[in-house]
Amino acid sequence: MPKQRSIPWVYRWSRLIMAGLATIGAVATGYLTIVKFSQSSTACPTNGCDIVLASPYATVFxxxxxxxxxxAYVSMIGFAIAPLLVNPEKNKSLRSKLEEQTGLLLFMGATAMAVFSGYLMYLIVFEIKAVCVYCVGSAILSVSLFILSIVGRNWQDVGQLFFTGFVISLIVLVGTLGIYAGVKNPEIAERSTPGQSGLPITTTSGAAELALADHLTKVGGKMYGAFWCPHCHDQKQLFGKEAFSRITYVECDPSGKNPQPDQCQAAGVKGYPTWVVNGQTESGTQSLEQLAAMSGYSGAKNFQNALPGS
Structure with missing residues (x-):
């Protein structure tokens, strides 16, 4: 009697490994979703995560x-574990059918995620120019899922598999470029209906804040931001309601109030807020002391507002 061929370990464990990796990805992206909705800051070793989350690329539809x-990660978890929930001794045909169907879905999903993650890495390096550890980690997870979706089972028709991968990659790339067309092209972006103002400014302004705001306006200083950006709101809170009303503010999101995305593109804005003062460009929330130094302000500096937690 011939010796039965052993099943490679990767075939036996690939689905559980993929489910585990997808769970890590779901936790990370779930956390970032909560951060985005709550307009709070991320737990990140650098400010790169907040810059990426505040960029126009971090919002879709x-x-x-x-x-x-x-x-996407939750779907991958479902595809990975679905056949494992069927007892092979009681319903072998159903389990075999699920393995076949979900195996292809895992490959298609992982391909789409890997391609999109690759494009996101391009944006982070060349457009946003800030490193987000969560995004990098997600890219690593996506590529790992892609590799496991290929080596984790015995594919009968490899040619058909890679043709499917090519089609999925093409669809993802074309779709992604179409979705982000508004970010790169203000004429497309302005087709949205504007009007959202974001969270109200709850702090009041002292004499020093008012004087700095007037000085920034006098020297042509501008703040570029988006109504939903938590760091933009922090910046507004530092000035206070009265002083910020005197600041030259440019709304970059076409859904915001009085949007001017063409000015944002012309200024090369990659993240929010971005300040342009006396030829200098700085991204992120700036202290009033920093803005005073950038603008050459020499008036009173007894600013009364501070960032949350500072």
Missing amino acids: GLPLALFGFL
């Missing part, structure tokens, strides 16, 4: 990009 990532 008015929703956090992280939310779509969360749904």
